[in-house]
Amino acid sequence: MSVETVTRVEIMRSGLIVRWAAIMGAVLLTGACTQATGLAGVGAQPPATTPAAGTQAGTGTQAGTQAGTQAGTQAGTALDPSPVPTPEHQAAELPPRGDDPIVVPPPKLSKYAYTFPVKGCETTYQRKLLVLPKTTIWAGQGCAFVAPIGGVVDEVNVQNRWRPSTDAGADREGRFVTIVGDDGVRYLGGHLDSIADGVKPGVRVKAGQVLGRVGRTGNARDTGPNLYFAISWKTGPAYWWVRRGMVEPWDYLDAWQTGNRTLSPRDETLALRGKLGETPRCTVLCASKQAPQPSKTPKPRKTDEVITLNPTIAPLGPP
Template identity: 70%
Template sequence: MGALLMTGACTQATGLAGVSAQSPSTAPVTGTPEVTATIPDVEHQSAEQPPTGGDAIKVPPPKLSKYSYTFPVKGCKTTYQRKLLVLPKTTIWAKQGCGFVAPIEGVVDEVSLQNRWNPATDAGADREGKFVTIIGDDGVRYLGGHLDSVADGVKPGARVKAGQLLGRIGRTGNARDTGPNLYFAISWKTGPAFWWVRRGMVKPWDYLDAWDSGNRTYSPREETLKLRGKLGETPGCTVQCAGRQAITPQSQPSGSSTPKPRKTRDQGDPPEVITPSIAPFGSQ
């Protein structure tokens, strides 16, 4: 027994200050770590449904001006041009008799109750046939032409509300050989002698798109005011200005084989409409 103890003491290596030179042994890891999270099975996952949201909330379009507009044709399916062809205006195609309504509250400016257009002369002032123009509360002039008829009580100086019936769509003027349509134009107030201004100065289709889609406060006032300041109130005619000179047997002198053209109304002569006194554009 004593021999064995001495042998063990002799074989044990010691380090400095009696510290063992052997590295302490690490106890082997036994068992598996405890799992605290639970993983749902597939059946449990499929049973869960995502939360359902409520109905979409419709956000109204932003208010872009203090004025309120409406599409100028009421109660009928329409199509219209969205590009510049000859004049900055548009042709709104609709069935015969559809209503042309005031696009904004304002005052009736000009009314043409007679279809004076003659294809032999094609006078510029007569091309819209029966028409109505109004000066809106925004100071802008709106024209609806090629009308079949003008509504009762619509006369120069009459106050109208947005959406009020002004006339019925037809084929008067130089639309005689086309389908019924509304000649729609945006400009500013001038005297009736300057009929080419009335026929359209501002491209209207962006405004029509907005009014038709529900943004009723998109206003042409700013664009119209800017263009009027650039061109002046009565710019000269530059597009489709001259009519034709009609030739008739009565205009041919005796003994002459060369027909003599008949003098037609000068483009500066005013059409037979009444224009009331309205505040100058931009003062509203």
């Protein structure tokens, strides 16, 4: 190797040493400004507590400082045992408020519209079969009996003919009004105290129109005021036992009062009339009491519906 070549090598080595010296000087100068954190931001002493994430990024550059600060803030928030919830967090924890309920009308069960037969008063009524398929609607004296449906007045009894001595079946409802509704069904309101003006056979009435006032006529004279309410089909006056009730009415009253005002007794009434006939015979509470009539002539007596005669006039003579 020539002297010139050796000289060039030494010069290159000297340049490298100078450069390394400059780099190490810059590093030592930077470390002196970071409160003894060591090289590349690493502390010379072991930390007493877990270092914040921000110091791991170093402080050599502005980007490292910002990243460390942000990470340290996040770590500190995570270690906070009782963080303060933000309004957005509180809103997320609360259940959503439900919408107001949607009012759904009851289904339309027929083309007819009905109304409860007592208007403007508190009422109670029987919901089971006691003796006859009718119901007693208890209401205050003078409460309005109204037409449960539009129709035509059929019968009106303005006189209270009932007498306890005879207890005639045709008179037990006292003052009463019947109408034949537009649905073809007959409705009876009995035990009335009075009949409304202008209500007479053949007059057309509207649903809810006042037909009379609740009272205690007929065999209700010893009870509280009430309305005798019955559902049947049209017959002549002689078949009073049909008028007093053939179809149980309480399910329809329940619907008209609190449920579906289009629930109609038409189908049930027509089906029962088809089964029993238009004028079925009386089977319940049919006989009236016989008023005592003094007489010298012996007359046949009824005992349990069996006629007994005086043996002296027995048609077949002695056995």
